[in-house]
Amino acid sequence: MSAADDLLARQRAAFLREARPDAAARRAALAALATALRTHEAALIAAVDADFGGRPAAETRLLELLPLYDQIGHARRHLGRWMRRRRAAGSPFLWPARAFWEHQPLGVVGVIGAWNYPVLLTLGPAVDAIAAGNRVVLKPSELAPRTAEALAALVAYAFPPERVAVVTGGVEVARAFSALPWDHLVFTGSTAVGRQVMAAAAANLTPVTLELGGKSPAILHDSADLSRAVGRLMTGKLFNAGQTCVAPDYALVPPARIPAFEAEAARAVRRLFPNGLTDDYTRIVTDRHLDRLRGLVEEARDRGARVVQLAPVPEGANGRIMPPTLVIDPAPDSRLMTEEIFGPILPVIPCGTLDAALEFVNARPRPLALYYFDDDRARQDRVLAGTMSGGVTFNDTIFHLAQLNLPFGGVGDSGMGGYHGPDGFAQFSKKRPVMVQAHWAATGLIRPPWGGRRRLIGALLAAARRLAGASRE
Numbered sequence: 001m002s003a004a005d006d007l008l009a010r011q012r013a014a015f016l017r018e019a020r021p022d023a024a025a026r027r028a029a030l031a032a033l034a035t036a037l038r039t040h041e042a043a044l045i046a047a048v049d050a051d052f053g054g055r056p057a058a059e060t061r062l063l064e065l066l067p068l069y070d071q072i073g074h075a076r077r078h079l080g081r082w083m084r085r086r087r088a089a090g091s092p093f094l095w096p097a098r099a100f101w102e103h104q105p106l107g108v109v110g111v112i113g114a115w116n117y118p119v120l121l122t123l124g125p126a127v128d129a130i131a132a133g134n135r136v137v138l139k140p141s142e143l144a145p146r147t148a149e150a151l152a153a154l155v156a157y158a159f160p161p162e163r164v165a166v167v168t169g170g171v172e173v174a175r176a177f178s179a180l181p182w183d184h185l186v187f188t189g190s191t192a193v194g195r196q197v198m199a200a201a202a203a204n205l206t207p208v209t210l211e212l213g214g215k216s217p218a219i220l221h222d223s224a225d226l227s228r229a230v231g232r233l234m235t236g237k238l239f240n241a242g243q244t245c246v247a248p249d250y251a252l253v254p255p256a257r258i259p260a261f262e263a264e265a266a267r268a269v270r271r272l273f274p275n276g277l278t279d280d281y282t283r284i285v286t287d288r289h290l291d292r293l294r295g296l297v298e299e300a301r302d303r304g305a306r307v308v309q310l311a312p313v314p315e316g317a318n319g320r321i322m323p324p325t326l327v328i329d330p331a332p333d334s335r336l337m338t339e340e341i342f343g344p345i346l347p348v349i350p351c352g353t354l355d356a357a358l359e360f361v362n363a364r365p366r367p368l369a370l371y372y373f374d375d376d377r378a379r380q381d382r383v384l385a386g387t388m389s390g391g392v393t394f395n396d397t398i399f400h401l402a403q404l405n406l407p408f409g410g411v412g413d414s415g416m417g418g419y420h421g422p423d424g425f426a427q428f429s430k431k432r433p434v435m436v437q438a439h440w441a442a443t444g445l446i447r448p449p450w451g452g453r454r455r456l457i458g459a460l461l462a463a464a465r466r467l468a469g470a471s472r473e
Helices: 003-017 023-039 041-052 057-083 120-131 145-158 171-178 191-202 226-242 255-272 287-302 354-362 377-386 421-427 451-468
Strands: 086-088 098-105 108-112 135-139 164-166 184-188 208-211 216-220 248-253 306-309 325-328 345-350 369-373 391-394 429-436
Touching: 003 108, 003 135, 003 171, 023 041, 023 057, 023 120, 023 145, 041 057, 041 145, 057 098, 057 120, 057 226, 057 421, 108 120, 108 171, 120 135, 120 184, 120 421, 135 171, 145 164, 171 191, 184 191, 191 208, 216 226, 216 354, 226 248, 226 255, 226 345, 226 369, 248 255, 248 354, 255 306, 255 325, 255 345, 287 306, 287 325, 287 345, 354 377, 369 377, 377 391, 421 429
Parallel strands: 108 135, 108 184, 135 164, 184 208, 216 248, 216 369, 248 345, 325 345, 369 391
Antiparallel strands: 086 098, 098 429, 306 325
């Protein structure tokens, strides 16, 4: 029996043995997680920095720790309301029965984290699962091994293994983890691996939340304030050196504005990194990932695209540095335009009209995020009505994820399910319907023998037809 098998069995036994945790117990568990997070902050920051070969501490604090504290605090404040039993309107044909529903914990939730935000994307789903009353086993990414060990120490500090636990290991451990009969399984990663995880989970009919990726477009309308739009676009693109699942993956720009776009992008990079690509600029996670990014640019260049490097790599700089780069008008079937980039490379596609931009987006798999720069409400509504994506931000990038009353999740190739706030609580719960029958019940009139009740059944059917709006042909 593997470590994950053993933890699943122990946690499931404890879940069945102990009473469903009340709101006070769940708040206490979340507070214990927050305390452990604070105690281990320095160790986590150092571990993430080591795994990347260089990531600014400020970036880890802003993009991983701050959102986690916010998510924990939000759950603790709103938990009572989320847990409240809700009345449901009863069917007139079942009068006077009462109906209500409540959220019930699922049991044991497995979480397979990602390497790009190895703290947030491992502990984030766990916050919502704990709020929903579940027990949790975490499998951090093998590409961030130091962070995985730091997470194991943090979780052991806060919880007994029967409540929340961590399993570490490589790809084979992750593959076996996804094949276990969890009550729910969360995976964050690539679409290709997500398909494998879902196939493994299907053998146990395990429900899954898949947070995948894809090519999130940024559309700039001709009327957009270019300086503001490009500054915000490049900020979102260059967080974590572009190693972000919701980073803008390509930009659709009116052809006449591309030269100005290039100038504004270079200006934005100088503002973001006034000392050059030094300690404030995150490194690429492995040599293999860096070689792949360079290969994407070279293939696009070889096929006729124009490459604009926005900042030089400092001489003698340490670490795996991929400079911010624009690629102008790459071939539509190039790897740069058919694979998620996951790096600081931004293809810029000439696109003359909003209709053409929407057609371009809709010809590709549904993205995890969509960004549109334009102040016109009517055109914003056209974008919403004319596209499908996991999330949308107008006039900025990425920060819709920080809205905890909105779900974070994909659609189609970019994933399924979602979490954050009330949606995360619901995702890791069973919405359980309950009917309470009265001492006298009308249902006693609609059971065999049918002989004397045909007229009553006919009247009920006629009433149901009227309520449904059925008309005679």
